[in-house]
Amino acid sequence: MDLLLSTQDLREVVAAMPVAPLPGRPQGIQGVVLYQGEFLPILAWEDLPGCTIAPGRPVAVAVLRRRLGLPLDRMIGTLSPPPGAWQELELGDPRERWLSGTCRLGGQTLLQVDPDRLIALLHRLREGR
Amino acid sequence: MQARQTLATMKEPQPAHVVQASVNGLFRTTHTLKGMAGMLGFPNFSRAAHRLEDIFDLMRKGRLRSTDSLVETLEAGMMALESGLANLRMGRQEPDDYLHSLRRPLGELEALARPAEGGTQDLTSLLDLPAEMLKTLSEYERTRVTVLLISGMPVHGVTVCLDYGTFDERLRVYSETLGRLGELISTLPMDTPADRDGLAFLLVAACPALEAKDLSALEGELVGIALLADPTRVPAALRNEVPPEPATEEPPPEAPSAAAPPNPPQAQDVEILRLPAQRVEALEVRLMEVGQLRDAASLLLRQAPGNGDGRPAALLGQIESGLLEVQKALLQMRMVKVESLFSRIEPMVRSLSRDMGKPVKLTFLGGDLELERNLLGRFSEPFLHLVRNALDHGLEPPSERAAQGKSESGSLRISAAQRGRNLRFDIRDDGRGFDLERIEARGIQLGLLKAGQVHSPERLHRLTLEPGFSTQERITQISGRGVGMDVVRTEVEALGGEIHLSSEARRGSLIRLSVPLSRAVVSCLKVRCARQTFGIPLVNVGRVQAVKKALHGGDQVDVLGISLPLESLQACLGLPEPSGQRAFVVLGQPGAAARSVQVALGVDEILGRGEVLLRSLPELAHAAGIMGGSAQEDGILWVLDPEAILGLAMDSLMRRVARV
Numbered sequence: 076m077d078l079l080l081s082t083q084d085l086r087e088v089v090a091a092m093p094v095a096p097l098p099g100r101p102q103g104i105q106g107v108v109l110y111q112g113e114f115l116p117i118l119a120w121e122d123l124p125g126c127t128i129a130p131g132r133p134v135a136v137a138v139l140r141r142r143l144g145l146p147l148d149r150m151i152g153t154l155s156p157p158p159g160a161w162q163e164l165e166l167g168d169p170r171e172r173w174l175s176g177t178c179r180l181g182g183q184t185l186l187q188v189d190p191d192r193l194i195a196l197l198h199r200l201r202e203g204r
Numbered sequence: 205m206q207a208r209q210t211l212a213t214m215k216e217p218q219p220a221h222v223v224q225a226s227v228n229g230l231f232r233t234t235h236t237l238k239g240m241a242g243m244l245g246f247p248n249f250s251r252a253a254h255r256l257e258d259i260f261d262l263m264r265k266g267r268l269r270s271t272d273s274l275v276e277t278l279e280a281g282m283m284a285l286e287s288g289l290a291n292l293r294m295g296r297q298e299p300d301d302y303l304h305s306l307r308r309p310l311g312e313l314e315a316l317a318r319p320a321e322g323g324t325q326d327l328t329s330l331l332d333l334p335a336e337m338l339k340t341l342s343e344y345e346r347t348r349v350t351v352l353l354i355s356g357m358p359v360h361g362v363t364v365c366l367d368y369g370t371f372d373e374r375l376r377v378y379s380e381t382l383g384r385l386g387e388l389i390s391t392l393p394m395d396t397p398a399d400r401d402g403l404a405f406l407l408v409a410a411c412p413a414l415e416a417k418d419l420s421a422l423e424g425e426l427v428g429i430a431l432l433a434d435p436t437r438v439p440a441a442l443r444n445e446v447p448p449e450p451a452t453e454e455p456p457p458e459a460p461s462a463a464a465p466p467n468p469p470q471a472q473d474v475e476i477l478r479l480p481a482q483r484v485e486a487l488e489v490r491l492m493e494v495g496q497l498r499d500a501a502s503l504l505l506r507q508a509p510g511n512g513d514g515r516p517a518a519l520l521g522q523i524e525s526g527l528l529e530v531q532k533a534l535l536q537m538r539m540v541k542v543e544s545l546f547s548r549i550e551p552m553v554r555s556l557s558r559d560m561g562k563p564v565k566l567t568f569l570g571g572d573l574e575l576e577r578n579l580l581g582r583f584s585e586p587f588l589h590l591v592r593n594a595l596d597h598g599l600e601p602p603s604e605r606a607a608q609g610k611s612e613s614g615s616l617r618i619s620a621a622q623r624g625r626n627l628r629f630d631i632r633d634d635g636r637g638f639d640l641e642r643i644e645a646r647g648i649q650l651g652l653l654k655a656g657q658v659h660s661p662e663r664l665h666r667l668t669l670e671p672g673f674s675t676q677e678r679i680t681q682i683s684g685r686g687v688g689m690d691v692v693r694t695e696v697e698a699l700g701g702e703i704h705l706s707s708e709a710r711r712g713s714l715i716r717l718s719v720p721l722s723r724a725v726v727s728c729l730k731v732r733c734a735r736q737t738f739g740i741p742l743v744n745v746g747r748v749q750a751v752k753k754a755l756h757g758g759d760q761v762d763v764l765g766i767s768l769p770l771e772s773l774q775a776c777l778g779l780p781e782p783s784g785q786r787a788f789v790v791l792g793q794p795g796a797a798a799r800s801v802q803v804a805l806g807v808d809e810i811l812g813r814g815e816v817l818l819r820s821l822p823e824l825a826h827a828a829g830i831m832g833g834s835a836q837e838d839g840i841l842w843v844l845d846p847e848a849i850l851g852l853a854m855d856s857l858m859r860r861v862a863r864v
Contacts, residue, residue: 095840097827098736099778104825109835116825142822197824 076128077151079178079187086138091146102200108136108144117144118193122200125169139190143197156180172196223270230278231260237285249288252302256281259313265344266351268313277309327353330433333361337392337406345390345408349433352387352410359389359433360414362407365396365426368552369588371403372581374425378407381419386411400426401555403548408432539724540580542620542627543571548584549591549618556595563602563613564595570620575627575721582699583719586692590631590715591618593689598635598713608710610634615712622743623847626701626718637707640664646673665705669693723832726818726843729789730811733773734780737841738807739816739834744846746790746802748810754784758860761804763790771853772806773844777829782808791846791853803853818843828852 094106094117105119115138120128133146156178164171173196175189234257241250259278262268281303288302303310327350328338341349349359362382366374375391382388387410394404404426414429421427546568557564575583599605599614606612615634620627643664647653652670667673671690696703701719728739729748747763755761757772768790774782785806792802816834821827829852831845 095833096736097821097825097830098734098738098842099827099829101825101827107821107825107833107840114819114821114825114833116822143824194824201824201826 076126077183077185079156079185080137080145081187082153084139084141084188084190086140086142088135088137088147088150091133091135094146101197102203103197104201105130105146110138110144113142115142115144117146118197120146123170123173123193123196126173141190141194143190143194145188154180156185224264227260227264227270231257231264234260246292246298248298248300249285249292249302252281252285252288255303255310256285259310262313265347273309274313277306277313280306281310326350327433327438330437331359331361331408332430332432333406340392341390341408348387348389348410349408352389353433353435353438356435357386357410358412358431358435359408359410361430361432362409362414362419363394363404363426363428363430364407364421365400365402365404367402367425368548369585369592372584374422375405378419382407382409382411385409385414385418397426401551539574540577541571542573542575543568545575545580545584545587546571546618549588552588553591553595553616556592560595561601562595562599564599565613565615567615567617568619569617573620573622573627574724575719576723579699579719579721582695586695587629587717589692590717591616594631594633594635594713594715598633598637600636604636622721622724623718626720629717629719631715631717632712634712637709637711637713638665638668638705640707640709643667661706665707668705669703720820722820724818725815727813727815728841728843729813730841731773731787731789731807732809732811733777733807734782737811737836737838738773739841739843740789740791740805740849741831741843741846742813744791744793746792748787748789749804750787750810752786754786755788755806756784757781757806758857761788763804766802768802768804769853769857770804770806771856773849775856776805776849776852777827782806791850793847793850801850801854803850803857805849805853816841816843 089110092108094108096106097104100106100119103119103122104116107114107116109115115136117136119130120126121130131146131148133148135147135150136144137147138144160178160180162177162179164174164176168174170186171192173189173193175187175192178185178187234253238250238253238257241247241253256278259268259274259281263270263274268274284302284306288299292298301307326346328341328346330353331338331349353359362378364374364378379388379391388407389410390408392406392408394406396402396404416427416429419427419429550566550568553564553566556562594616595614599616600608600610602612605614615632617630617632619630619632621630622628640661644653644659647659647664647667648655650673652667652673653659669689669692673690693703696717696719699719701717704716704718705713706716707713726739727742729742729745731738731740749761749763751761755770757770757775759770760767761770762768770788772782772785774780785808787808787810788804788806789810790802791805816836818832818834820832821830829845829848831843831848833840833842835841
């Protein structure tokens with residue numbers, strides 16, 4: 076699954092670190108790493124509705140401005156999609172809860188992560204809603 | 205690289221205060237580099253950083269003037285460190301002297317700054333202050349006094365006596381005002397005059413002239429201004445010994461008078477410059493060091509076994525324990541005892557009690573606990589407001605109390621206790637309690653409640669915290685304080701805390717505030733379960749016991765003649781059930797009576813005890829029963845929240861009973 080992350084939402088991308096698993100972890104969070112002297116929660120992709128990303132061995136962690144780490148298998152590059160490339164998700168798509176839409180580029184579909192929706196979803200998952 | 209960029213900007217003409225801020229920043233950067241390199245085992249790098257740190261120290265103390273050649277030498281020095289760092293990253297050997305190519309210009313600079321007689325000039329004795337007070341000035345503050353006097357700037361002392369409730373905010377206003385007028389050198393606590401209530405301070409500041417009207421004093425604030433040292437008293441022979449101010453070789457302003465001071469700095473720069481106290485600087489330096497070292501060392505610890513690095517584990521262990529010590533020291537500097545909050549309350553209560561004619565028996569509990577200094581700063585005002593409210597609205601006048609059969613003296617009990625990751629404060633009085641009928645009527649009147657519906661006491665208590673609930677009457681009663689209960693709630697919630705109110709008519713009220721601590725040093729019993737390490741705060745550990753027979757969740761164990769239910773820690777945390785455990789920890793509430801809830805918590809292994817630096821978990825990572833974590837040599841140690849674990853254990857035991 077290839078994803079798009081807006082650079083405006085990124086604090087930085089750092090090399091992957093071993094994640095300390097949280098006992099009785101909250102849904103959506105696999106554990107924490109130490110980042111700048113504080114604990115940074117690391118997303119469990121597999122817990123997100125409609126997500127087909129399986130737990131793997133990430134090479135990097137994208138640190139969002141809102142202090143959430145997204146484990147990444149690889150980084151493809153940066154791009155500026157033309158306005159016409161954007162598409163809404165289909166109605167009822169479960170990924171709507173954490174994606175803002177898709178971007179069609181050269182026959183490839185990229186999914187854009189929406190950090191606000193994602194964090195709101197994680198809060199709801201934590202509260203069991 | 206950032207340091208080099210800062211140095212490059214210093215080649216441009218800059219106001220003296222901007223140069224001073226840059227030099228202070230560079231001093232801290234090199235100090236951090238020195239510490240990090242030393243801790244990570246690169247002594248030559250550390251030595252080189254130390255040498256540059258010394259140069260910046262001489263500059264910030266005004267003993268070296270910032271010139272193009274000096275800045276270029278320092279730029280070359282920073283480049284040498286940068287390139288040395290890149291070589292270290294590639295695994296190359298350390299050179300003996302990173303600054304070898306700069307040995308001549310650096311030597312010249314050091315010689316230039318060295319006083320001829322081998323000592324340093326100190327003009328603080330010119331200050332018209334008692335000797336005990338002079339002794340409290342730091343080395344940096346002494347240097348600033350000396351430099352400023354030699355540059356022709358008079359040094360003034362401003363004494364202020366500030367109200368307990370607002371002194372933090374008012375002191376900041378005075379400090380910023382003096383910063384705008386010149387340079388604030390030091391803020392010293394003083395004895396409060398016998399005829400006044402409040403806290404008194406002496407602010408030592410250098411500025412051309414100072415009058416009371418410059419200081420924006422509020423009505424009723426006692427402010428005094430005195431000239432502490434006149435620059436004309438500086439012996440003429442000393443005038444050239446210390447360069448006046450670290451500054452670029454900017455042409456002097458037109459036609460300056462002999463004693464004309466430099467232009468006052470701009471307000472936005474004042475914030476950077478006005479941190480003269482060495483404690484604050486040391487705190488900042490250590491903060492950076494600890495943060496960076498912690499990350500680097502933790503990464504090394506995890507990578508070492510797999511990558512054939514070859515560094516001895518013992519060395520890494522030493523770094524880890526050294527880091528813990530630094531972190532603990534840093535934490536100590538960040539923390540203040542709750543006692544310091546209580547000590548502000550006591551005189552305020554005495555004064556209000558006298559003014560209102562309401563005798564009060566005031567008791568405190570938990571003053572030994574600690575909270576973060578910045579938390580205290582933001583927490584004090586809402587807290588003091590609640591105490592004032594308890595006195596003003598909660599406690600009845602003596603005659604009314606006597607008529608109800610109560611003692612004429614009211615009781616006000618203020619306690620602090622650590623509950624999980626929160627510090628919990630209770631303000632308890634034995635007054636009239638909240639008038640719930642009146643609150644309900646007011647709520648209906650204001651449209652916040654619907655008439656004809658039943659409203660729970662909890663809802664009605666909570667209503668007093670709603671914005672807009674305050675009536676004109678209430679505002680009048682707390683006039684001059686500028687805050688209402690809704691503001692208190694906003695402040696507490698902004699700190700991530702909670703406020704809870706309860707009361708009983710004619711029996712009294714309880715206001716409970718909880719604020720989270722971001723970090724704390726906790727003495728723990730270390731145990732292992734499900735191949736993970738956990739810490740149980742020792743204050744909650746009643747007993748540790750090993751048994752021969754394997755125990756299972758739901759068993760009863762005999763502890764000193766008392767039968768206690770046993771639950772495994774795994775079951776509490778939702779981890780796979782163990783096949784049997786041969787050790788348990790009796791978990792209870794600290795200081796609670798024997799009849800209070802106790803549970804035997806089954807664990808796989810007892811590891812020992814120790815102090816750990818607890819970091820709280822971000823909200824997204826909150827896990828039931830976990831108070832926070834602590835980075836240890838072998839990974840993260842999870843510190844249990846004993847109260848939550850007690851609840852989880854009881855829930856689990858109830859489920860076991862239900863299944864039978």
